[in-house]
Amino acid sequence: MKAVILAGGSGEGLSPFTQKEQKESISILGRSIISYTLEGLKKAGIKEAIVIVNEKQKQIEESISTDISIEFVRQKRNGISGAALDGMEKAGDDEILLAFGDIIASSDFYISLMNVYALGAKAVFSLVPVYEGMQTYGLAKIKNDRIEIVKEGSTLALAGAYILPYGDFNNLLEYFTKLAPISKFFVWSGNWIDIGYPEDLLNAIELLLRNSRTIISNSANISKTALIGSNVVIDDNAIVEDYAIIKGPTYIGKNAYIGSYSLIRDFSSIEEKSSIGAYCEVSHSLIEPYSDIGSKSYVTYSIIGKRAKIGASVITSNYPANIIRGKVNKLGALISPEETISHGSVLPPNYRK
Known part of the structure; x- marks a missing residue:
């Protein structure tokens, strides 16, 4: 068949x-x-x-x-x-x-x-x-x-x-x-x-990480000063710099980069060769491959497309929306592949570009 x-x-x-x-x-x-x-x-x-x-x-x-x-x-x-x-x-x-x-x-x-x-x-x-x-x-x-x-x-x-x-x-x-x-x-x-709407992607991360356990690739390069919590998956050749904090359930993809003093937490998926700058916070978000998040940015309940570039000090906002599909009922930003967000932007809830 x-x-x-x-x-x-x-x-x-x-x-x-x-x-x-x-x-x-x-x-x-x-x-x-x-x-x-x-x-x-x-x-x-x-x-x-x-x-x-x-x-x-x-x-x-x-x-x-x-x-x-x-x-x-x-x-x-x-x-x-x-x-x-x-x-x-x-x-x-x-x-x-x-x-x-x-x-x-x-x-x-x-x-x-x-x-x-x-x-x-x-x-x-x-x-x-x-x-x-x-x-x-x-x-x-x-x-x-x-x-x-x-x-x-x-x-x-x-x-x-x-x-x-x-x-x-x-x-x-x-x-x-x-x-x-x-x-x-x-x-x-x-x-x-x-998978039909942005919140479904965030729900899928929760579904897939719900029963995860900590798995760290032998080829990952993790600073001795970084803090890695439980239920964290770190894939091949990922880099986690000094004093970064990774709290699970979270996935860090192949060749991804997590800058110094950044916090990645709560059902986030940082995909292959994406880069998170220093002093960032990412939670409940999907960061697609080859994308770049500038330093001091705050990304929450958001989806960032492939090869998108998010400037430094960008803030995504969210609040409970009239959207109830599974557990997630908040939305931040939906940024399309290859799009650019200017430094210092504050994006309203359910922002789409």
Whole structure:
């Protein structure tokens, strides 16, 4: 069986960030979002995948490192339904595993899907409990050990991974509705998050670091005067300068730089080759690869895009917003890749550039 992974959406909820970077290529804890999907599929026994992409195909390709055999297919039809049909036709199999490339879940999520399929079903649906503020592709109800696809009035949502027989359809949800009476399903209550909005990226860091333990690479260069707390992951060749404080749960990526007297804390992910200047404080934030945070800056509940440059003494502000998706209900700044923020700027809550 081949997997078809949908990774060509516009990512409107993360605009303007996603005008420059494809959502599925965003890095969290040293891996792109789509890599979490590929890892789960590999552990579930999938060896071949078709990835449906748009004009940002190169970004997806460069973000992936896997020994699954991958074929990239440029989306021709419109929307999710069109992308699914493009992949299904390319696969040419009796059944496919259809996965959304913006879901972060543990490998057991995909293993459960394959285990239910092994019981003899032609179609299998994954379901998750609905949480407040959740944007769903569709809802489902369980009745007499069968599922019914519905538009409202359910506490269960379609979870973004399905096994489907080959079919010709114009609308994927209508196809789901047709298959539901003859399908099997499972309800997943483990780690799972759909990345659609800035707060989802911050929620994902919490999800992935929730049960972390301290792991420090032997090749990391850490000053003897730096203080490293518990639940801190420091990757290969990272540099932590004098008197810096790293409080977990936190991830410091490969070749990242943490300047003297800086404080990195509370579910932050400092990605590969990013640089945090001296006397900075970073909390509850995602700092994407190759970005640069100037000295004496304060970054909180924010996402800083790849190769962005944040000047010295920049302050991001936040307060509880009318956004409730998972644990995080605050937002600071969303800075797009390659953008520049001038020295001394004070950015208001939910600032986007």
